[in-house]
Amino acid sequence: MWDYTDKVLELFYDPKNQGAIEETSEPGVKVATGEIGSIACGDALRLHLKVEVESDKILDARFQTFGCTSAIASSSALTEMVKGLTLDEALKVSNKDIANYLGGLPEAKMHCSVMGQEALEAAIYNYRGIPLASHDDDDEGALVCSCFGISESKIRRAIVENNLTDAEQVTNYVKAGGGCGSCLANIDDIIKSVQQESAKSPLNGHSAKTTTDIASSKQRPLTNVQKIALIQKVLDEEVRPVLIADGGDVELYDVDGDRVKVLLQGACGSCSSSTATLKIAIEARLQDRVSKNLIVEAVEPSLR
Template sequence: MWDYTDKVLELFYNPQHQGVIEDKGEPGIKVAVGDVGSIACGDALRLHLKVEENTEKIIDARFQTFGCTSAIASSEALVELIKGKTLDEALKVTNKEIANYLGGLPEAKMHCSVMGQEALEAAIYNYRGIPLDTHEDDDEGVLVCTCFGISDAKIKRVIIENNLTTAEEVTNYVKAGGGCGSCLASIDDIIASVQKEKASATPVSNSLNQTNGKSAVKPLTPVQKIALIQKVLDEEVRPVLIADGGDVELFDVEGDRVKVILQGACGSCSSSTATLKIAIESRLRDRVSKDLVVEAV
């Protein structure tokens, strides 16, 4: 018996947002759908969004879920979190927020919160007319887990976003390694690679001055901040964007405002806002400063 929180059981037994949103051709309203998972693999989620076009605000959302208690509760939690938000605001919702909203999930069920996050991204990208193969991790990178069709790009992403350190944790979040187990060594290699990248990108601000026996954080100088931002862009952000046919160039840094130039597919894509916030800004906030704001020029 899984140790579910009261919130998980409440949303599972009494979901308020199950169902379909039909496109009735209402003026100024657009309906988008995002699909993730596979019934063959045990979990599948279809998310419906009803969006006010002039504001891009989500005015309603519904879900159809094939899965366990955690999958249904995570889907319900996702809808409650995103209703009333704009699409850009919704894109900032992480699987951690879904799990926290539920009061936590059993480790072996964390993949349900990840599935919700991915369904949301799929629906928003579909709303903006972006082909799935430009953002779906499963279709990019090297296939690592053949049992569940999980690529190295998707595994790396979930490791970074959730600070995972073991192959068992990766299996809990994306199921990779939960089949025949032949990919577990490859997952360990990816974890080691991510940890090495984190170690090389440790902010200079973590260096400590010893004053009267106490540790004090030494702030970054403007030059150090720019150098660290450039390092993170070159080593952690650009490889991901280049794999998608895009690129980014640092243009200027003014205080906590980081100005960048999106190039290639990123520059011409209507999802550039998502690229700025998810692929670039969140990474720089993790590695350099939580106060950074990234803008495209």
């Protein structure tokens, strides 16, 4: 039997916000829906958000899920967490936040919290009218796990965001490798590749620490010079290649305390999803690699 926390069991036996939100044509309010997973794979989640258009605030959230105890509890927890948040604030909710809200999940059930995070992102992007192809790269690149339809990009994201170090952990987070097992060797190779990439180009050529090690060090807080250098490093190595591939780019403009000012260029500077680019592609990555307190803002080209 799984060792569930009291909070997990509470939300399983008495789930909050279960059901759908119907579109009622209420003035100034819209309903957004995001779906993730499939019944064939064992877990599926449909998330409904009721959004106040003028303020971008989530007025209500409900879920429909097919899955285990952890899936129901994670979905219920997510709806409680996002009510009252703006869409940009909700985009910052990670799978680790969901698990922490529940007091922890068995590692083999962490994929349920990942499913919640992905459904939330899908709902918000759908609300903003952003095509799936412009933000969801799970269908791009090689398919690694044919049993569950998991691509290399999704596996890489799980490894980076959750600091995974072995194939068993990857299976726990995204299910890849949990079927026939024939892809486990490929998953090991992906893990090694991610670790090698994060170990490249030590800061200023003097330290062997990865960006994650430096950012998470509590013994030596970053000086302002180190913070700026690390922000530039993350932008150059992890953010810009992704944006450039989509016809955009980003330039570091200024760092004022925890406020990071950037200049969006190319397609990123003119597309309707520029806010999502700031929060998902840039701010979330910098918060994970440098400091959770960082806030990223875009500056107008005329201010340069």
